[in-house]
Amino acid sequence: MIYCLTSLDTEGNKLYKIGYTDDIKSRMTHYQLHNPSIKLVKVKDGERIDEQCIHCYLHLKGLGKYRREWYVDNKDVKKILSKPMDEIKEFLWENKEKVFSKSKLRSVSWFNLYKKLERVFKKRNKNS
Numbered sequence: 649m650i651y652c653l654t655s656l657d658t659e660g661n662k663l664y665k666i667g668y669t670d671d672i673k674s675r676m677t678h679y680q681l682h683n684p685s686i687k688l689v690k691v692k693d694g695e696r697i698d699e700q701c702i703h704c705y706l707h708l709k710g711l712g713k714y715r716r717e718w719y720v721d722n723k724d725v726k727k728i729l730s731k732p733m734d735e736i737k738e739f740l741w742e743n744k745e746k747v748f749s750k751s752k753l754r755s756v757s758w759f760n761l762y763k764k765l766e767r768v769f770k771k772r773n774k775n776s
Contacts, residue, residue, distance in 0.1 A: 650694035650702065652729050653679065655686040662721040664689065666706070666728065668699035692729045698736075700761045702728055705736045708747055741769050 651672055653665040669675040672691055679686045703717065711722050719725045728736075740747050748762045 650692045652689040664719045664725045668696050690729045
């Protein structure tokens, strides 16, 4: 499942974390051990590829990445888990030249995401 958490940085700015887990209760226990003020905002069914797509989508939209999976407070970041995953994947595939530049494809995680999306859209085109 995909989750969104919120917490404050050291200067009091609100941040959001987007992540993936099989066990949200365990994940929350782990985070709260180190950050008692962290709060769960939303949970959505999804796979690891969905989490990767959300991060990629937010990056492409220029939505205030703070650190790795953390983002600055922004209405679009808060709404991301309400957006249908097919819409996010469609956007990424339509913009694949920007998303998956040659330099990014040298990264194993970016290359794997590209290949997963490529399979999704090849299968979808075959069934149409």
